[in-house]
Amino acid sequence: MKAIHSAFLLAAGLFLGACDSGNQQQTSSSAASAPAPVEAVDSAQTIDAQTDYHSFANPDEIRVTHLDLDLTVDFDEKVLTGEVVLHFQRDEVNDSILILDTRDLTIHKVTSDNQPVEYHLGERDPHLGTPLQIKVPKTAHQVVVHYSTSPEASGVQWLTPAQTAGKQHPFLFTQAQAIHARSFIPLQDSPQVRVTYNATVRTPKALRAVMSASNDPDAEQDGVYEFTMPQPIPSYLIALAVGDLEFQAMGERTGVYAEKEILDAAAKEFEDTEAMLIATEEKFGEYSWDRYDLLILPPSFPFGGMENPRLSFITPTVIAGDKSLVSLIAHELAHSWSGNTVTNATWRDLWLNEGFTTYLTYRIMEMIYGEEREQMEFVLGMESLQADIEALPAEDEILAIDLRGRDPDEVFSDIPYEKGALFVRELEQKIGREAFDAFLMQYFKDFAFESITTNQFVSYLDETLLAEHADKLSRDRIQQWIFESGIPDGAPTAESDAFVKIDNARQQWLLGEINASDINTENWNTHQWLYFLNNMPEELSDGQMSELDEAFNLTQAGNNEIAHSWLLMAINNTYKPAYERLNEYLTGIGRNKLVKPLYQALSQTPEGKAFAKKAFDEARSGYHPLTIKANEGYVN
Ligand code: BES
Ligand code: ZN
Numbered sequence: 248m249k250a251i252h253s254a255f256l257l258a259a260g261l262f263l264g265a266c267d268s269g270n271q272q273q274t275s276s277s278a279a280s281a282p283a284p285v286e287a288v289d290s291a292q293t294i295d296a297q298t299d300y301h302s303f304a305n306p307d308e309i310r311v312t313h314l315d316l317d318l319t320v321d322f323d324e325k326v327l328t329g330e331v332v333l334h335f336q337r338d339e340v341n342d343s344i345l346i347l348d349t350r351d352l353t354i355h356k357v358t359s360d361n362q363p364v365e366y367h368l369g370e371r372d373p374h375l376g377t378p379l380q381i382k383v384p385k386t387a388h389q390v391v392v393h394y395s396t397s398p399e400a401s402g403v404q405w406l407t408p409a410q411t412a413g414k415q416h417p418f419l420f421t422q423a424q425a426i427h428a429r430s431f432i433p434l435q436d437s438p439q440v441r442v443t444y445n446a447t448v449r450t451p452k453a454l455r456a457v458m459s460a461s462n463d464p465d466a467e468q469d470g471v472y473e474f475t476m477p478q479p480i481p482s483y484l485i486a487l488a489v490g491d492l493e494f495q496a497m498g499e500r501t502g503v504y505a506e507k508e509i510l511d512a513a514a515k516e517f518e519d520t521e522a523m524l525i526a527t528e529e530k531f532g533e534y535s536w537d538r539y540d541l542l543i544l545p546p547s548f549p550f551g552g553m554e555n556p557r558l559s560f561i562t563p564t565v566i567a568g569d570k571s572l573v574s575l576i577a578h579e580l581a582h583s584w585s586g587n588t589v590t591n592a593t594w595r596d597l598w599l600n601e602g603f604t605t606y607l608t609y610r611i612m613e614m615i616y617g618e619e620r621e622q623m624e625f626v627l628g629m630e631s632l633q634a635d636i637e638a639l640p641a642e643d644e645i646l647a648i649d650l651r652g653r654d655p656d657e658v659f660s661d662i663p664y665e666k667g668a669l670f671v672r673e674l675e676q677k678i679g680r681e682a683f684d685a686f687l688m689q690y691f692k693d694f695a696f697e698s699i700t701t702n703q704f705v706s707y708l709d710e711t712l713l714a715e716h717a718d719k720l721s722r723d724r725i726q727q728w729i730f731e732s733g734i735p736d737g738a739p740t741a742e743s744d745a746f747v748k749i750d751n752a753r754q755q756w757l758l759g760e761i762n763a764s765d766i767n768t769e770n771w772n773t774h775q776w777l778y779f780l781n782n783m784p785e786e787l788s789d790g791q792m793s794e795l796d797e798a799f800n801l802t803q804a805g806n807n808e809i810a811h812s813w814l815l816m817a818i819n820n821t822y823k824p825a826y827e828r829l830n831e832y833l834t835g836i837g838r839n840k841l842v843k844p845l846y847q848a849l850s851q852t853p854e855g856k857a858f859a860k861k862a863f864d865e866a867r868s869g870y871h872p873l874t875i876k877a878n879e880g881y882v883n
Contacts, residue, residue, distance in 0.1 A: 296702040297439075299593045300651045301426050303369070303378035304435035305346045309337040311435050312479070316446040320456070320489050322417045325398035325405040329449075331432055334389045345383050345390065348429035348436035350376030351397035359387040374654040376429050392433045402427025404547060404871045411490065411545050412508035412563075416453055418490035420544055420560065422553060422873065424483040425594050425655040434482050439592050439698045441479035448472045450489050457504055457542055459486040459555035464494035464502065476556070478535065479696055481590050486555035488542055497521055500534075505543035509563060513543045516566045517576050519615055524580060526614040527607070532688045535588050535695065539580060547837035549871040551575045554582030554604075562838050564807040571773035572808060574612050574624055581607035584691050592698040594655040598646040598729075599704060602667015603687075606675075609668065622743040623774040629741040630781060632665035636733060644732040646670065647701040656873060659839075670728040672739045677719045678712060686712060701729060749779050757784070763798035773806055780812040785819055792822040802828045811841050818848040818855060826858065833862040837874045850881035 311333045318329035337343060349368070357366040362384075369378040381390055396403060406418040421431055429436040448456040452470040460474035476485075495514045496502040498521025503513045520541065528534045540558045543566075552575050553560040559579035565572035585603035605628070613621035636644055644662055675683040690707070699707075705725065713720055727735050752766045771779070780801075787795075796802055801813040802825045814832055817825035833842055849859035860882040867875060 294595070294649060294651065296595075296700045297592065299437040299439055301375060301594055301655060302435065302437035303346050303348050303375060304437055304440065305344070306435050306437065306440045309335050309343050309345050309383065311335045311345075311440060311442055314432070314434065314442050314444040314446075314485075316432065316444060316448075318446070318487075319449040320419060320451070320454075322405065322419070322451065326395045327400075327403070327431055328395040330391050330393045331434070332389055332391045333434065335383075336388075342385055343383050345381040346435075347379040347381065347392070347433045348376055348426070349379045349394075349433045350402075350427070350430040351400055352377075352379075352430070352433055353395045353397070354379065354433070355393040355395070357381050357390055357392050359384050359390045364390055374652075375426070379433050394433060396431050399872065400427075400430040401872050402430040406545055406547065406869075410547060410869050412506040413491050416451075416491040418488075418545055420488040420490075420548070421486050422549060422560070422871070423485055424553060425597075426483075428482040428485055431487075432482075432485065436482045438481040438483060438590050438594075441481055441590075441696065441698065443479050444474075444476045444485065446474040446487075448474070448487060448489070453491065454489050455492045455504075456487065456489045457492060457558060458488075459484055459558050461537070462504075462540065462558060464496075464504075478556070480556055480587065481698060484554070484556050484587060486553070486558070486560060488544070488560070492542075494540075498524075500524060500538050502538075502540045503543060504540060504558070505563075506545075509543060509566065512566050512568075513541070513561075513563070516568070516570060517541060517561075517573060519570070519573065520576055520580065523577055523611050523615055527580065527584070527611055530610070530614070530684055530688075531584055531607070532691050534583060536583055539583065541576065541579075546835060547869050547871050547874070549837055549839045549873040551838060551840060552579040554579045554586055556583070556587050564836055564838050564841065567773065567806045567808075569773065571806065574608055577611035577615070578604055578608040581611060588691055588696065589694040590698040592700040592703070594650050595647055596699070596701045596704075597648075597655070598663035598667040599699065599701065601663040602646065602671055605664045605668035606671035609672075619743070619745055620774070622741065623745055623772075623778070625741040626743045626746060627774060627777055627781070628661075628665045628668070632661045632669070632734075635661040635665075641732040646729045656876070666734065669734065669738055673728070674712065674720070676739055678716045682716075705729065743778075745775060746778050749775050750782070753779055753782060763794045766798070768799065773809060776806075776809050777812055780809070780816060783816060787816065787820050789820070789822065792817070792820050793824070796822075796824065801825075807836065807841060811845070814845055815848055818845060821852075821854075830858075830862050830865075833859075834866040834869070837866075837870050839874050839877050842874065843877055846878045846881040856882065 313334040315332040318327045320327060335345065354366065354368065357364045364384065365382040367380045369380065371377045383390060402423050403419065403421050408414050408416055411418045426436055428434060446458060450456050450470050455468055456472040458474045460476035466472060491506055492504045493507045493510050494502055494504050495510050497514055497518055501521045501524060503510060503517060505513045524534060524539050536557050538557055541561050542558050543561050543563050546563055548560065548562045551562050551565065565575050581604045585607060586600040591597050591599045609621050609625060612624055639660060643658060643660065646663065646667055648658065650658065708725060713722060755761045756763055756766065804810040804813055810832060814825060814829050817829060833845060836842060846859050849855035863878060863882040
């Protein structure tokens, strides 16, 4: 974004003729001297830490600070139509060009003080979308963009009634992170730009709208919903959902929105949310966002959760009946500090959001459910990280990853999460928990409502922990963690006493010393089952697979994580009795973390691929655009 400074005058110069299409080429070539299109970036060139390589916007020239949205939800056409008023600040009151990010939007007109304003859509970049250049009048403080979204908007999923729990009404939800807000709002789609917002959302009368903002569970269901988000947030946290939603309180500040069919089960499963909120607040500083509610989405939601402020979006696939998967809630809640209050400045810095959040997740799980649970989750997290490290190219194992010219969605891995958390855990272990907690609380205060880069974080460490604990920490070590591949030698290690007996049972069974039915699994919890299955050898015989299945009924496992682990084993061993269940799983769930490894494993053999293609074709119309994009390569 920074480099656009130089391109800016050029763009302004080109603007005059910009309305005739002959100028498109020129205008976009002016954008080429700006940071995008990113393909043009020479990877040998050093990264400018502050530059957001995934936005066309020019906030250094002119900065949007507030949005007023007015959107009508049209389920028949699958479009959002309306306007956004963009309020901005600029140093000099002068003719200037406001560059917004868009993707597949139809721009109807742009106005300022009710007068039409000249604008120009540049050339579409496959990852970044299309820059919208608006010629801002000298004295203006705001412009209004009148627009509609596309039915294929990458950040919006439109669900038919059949894809919901209630089967009566359609459902809509947005997912903006990382760079999809631009597919439903023309804006400066960079995490360096924070805005407050107000919104009016018009829906069919039977439905309720909720947003990442103040929600009123008692709002009259009259088809018009008003929202305010008074704290400045980055664009990737703007979120909207519309459906046949009801509300149930869980605590004073916490509650659940869901379809009524799953509301009770969700409220029960997540009843510890209030306790998590209180515990986190006590340890790491005041919660800044007023309420913390959950929205339970239909199963096509492509993530486990999304930390939309005041209202985390949650997959229903974690409602297991025994709270075994609620670390997801701890995770999204923790983002209220690391992510939403202190935000990554660019997508290269995602590990600042996810690594600190994953570290906090472990801490919250320990506070609420005890050390044993935390240790089991840590072991499973480390195993998952190890598997990723074996699969990833070295350059993708770096916390401060180079994403120039790449789509951030394509590089989703455990590196920013578990490697990031392991680094934070090492800091804690080196200086001691008490000192580290004090540091974290101060960190969240010092950068509250700011977006920071990895480099800023390292400078901050220099001034704080490194200065105070020079005997325990070194700059070299920190550089190694953040800028090098792999896991540094001597990193914290994970161990769980609760897994010892699982290892023993697995080992004895594999050696033929005992039958599967001899294993006393009566008191095993979900984590122990996952550990049991995830550490089986890749190849088992048909006899071994059926023995396990007969003893433990794994093909019918109701827990979605256990089912995932088992189905992966079934694919790797072509265990056919599980394939009907596999098909049901692939067509019933859209959470990418659960389905992608299955598609990937299936794609390794021609028969597997044919099976995957059939399931994918059946599921496709119900999948989120992100899930389609992440998996279509495995079936074609
Ligand atoms: N913010 C992420 C989801 C995300 C990250 C979306 C990057 C797009 C780009 C969310 O908080 C998250 O991490 N979800 C995980 C939760 C898990 C690690 C507990 C998920 O969905 O699996
Ligand atoms: Zn996260």
